[in-house]
Amino acid sequence: MKAIVLTDTKKMEIQEVTKPSPGKREVLVQVRQVGICGSDYSKYLGYLGGILPVIPGHEAIGDVAALGSEVEGVRIGERVAIQPNFACGTCEICRSGMENVCPNKIRLGLDVNGAFAEYVVVPRKYVWRLPDGLSDSNAALTEPLAVAVHGISKCRPTPTDRVLIYGAGAIGMFFIQLAVLSGGRVTVVDIAESRLDVARKLGAAETYHSAESLEAAAGSFNVVFETSGTPGALAHIVKWCAPGATIVHLGLPKADTTFPAFLITRKELIIKGSLIYLDEFRTAIDLLKNGEIRTDLFITNVYPLEELPNVIADFPSPSRIKDLIRVS
Ligand SMILES: [Zn+2]
Ligand SMILES: [Zn+2]
Structure with missing residues (x-):
């Protein structure tokens, strides 16, 4: 499959890589759209830790393309949003209800390969079914909206x-x-x-x-x-x-x-x-679906995948607010 790989600080290129396959409790998602985020730029500059080389990208939506053997409650072909921070769920902090600050958290696109690719694998627990009548570009903003929904609850x-x-x-x-x-x-x-x-x-x-x-x-x-x-x-x-x-x-x-x-x-x-979110994806999807929250005024560009290495280098430009990558 085609993927954007960050090989080193400020070195990003398109590569042909092996398509991942889902583990028992994971789903394979064929990526439709991915938001470009400040944290992608921070990683590009060498901040935020994680692995290298890595396929970045975490604000993604796509279609379920394959299921692990133990996956229930989601079907192949369904359009989903990806919640890209996977808490361990078992540590004391997770058990106290603060999964968002779990010290063992795995961050998609930083600690494991992310969504600037044709396919990405995600634990079943972290995909959210998307309703009809919500455009791909709107839906791709579910993740950053969930950040704000969590923040305003404070x-x-x-x-x-x-x-x-x-x-x-x-x-x-x-x-x-x-x-x-x-x-x-x-x-x-x-x-x-x-x-x-x-x-x-x-x-x-x-x-x-x-x-x-x-x-x-x-x-x-x-x-x-x-x-x-x-x-x-x-x-x-x-x-x-x-x-x-x-x-x-x-x-x-x-x-x-x-x-x-x-x-x-x-x-x-x-x-x-206020750090990321807990279960605010549900509210974020509803707000976008009901038209209570607009995104059209600040989605500044939608680019094909191969443009990302050029676009990321220009990330701080004030003319950009939210740029998206369309993969399929
Ligand atoms: Zn982000
Ligand atoms: Zn934990």
Whole structure:
């Protein structure tokens, strides 16, 4: 089969590789579409660990093409979304209900071969059947939407809340819509004007193109979602928050920076981390199917598989919000 292989840092190429076959409790998925994600770019740059060489790619949907001998509840030909983090399910952390932070977690496209390929194998437990009437491109955004659905469950805004969303990538675009749905007044900060245009169309009341431009308006945010992963974001955010605010932190900055920790005490701030998802795929699929969450305004390109090595090198371009790869 054709696959994109990351052979070393910043070295990605299309190769002919052996088609995988499913183990007893696994399914083989013929890939339709895969989202290109910030974590694919981080892996490309040499961060996030995992194996090399590796077939990257984790935000995928496709058709079930073969079943392991013990697989039940899914049929060949069904269209599915892949949940790409496989918890061990047996450690103390998993048993406490936090499978998302399982230390033994296997990450598709980082620890095992992923979905930038014609076929990928996935444990049965981690495929979700997709409904008819949901386009492939919409469905391919199930995984990042599940990240936002999990994040907003940490602090659901109310109509009297002033919400700040730091970073208007795809995850930020989902937070804007989820926060507007729950009634909060939304402010967005991002460095790219093109992203802020989309943010306003999705219901953001105010947008700012830099931390400096927001400084004057700051001081009154009750609920903040940090989605950018920018080192230094938290330093701005703790200054801009109202007393008693909750900050939900989703970004994974590549370097730690200091921030005025005394403001956490002075303002009695609450800071919560949010990592991937638990069982939020069901909700994410329903939100996309019902049209409550839009993706059309920020899917910027859909490329064939062989284009990925060129596209990934240009990942930080502000003109890109969510790009997809169409495999079949
Ligand atoms: Zn991702
Ligand atoms: Zn575990």
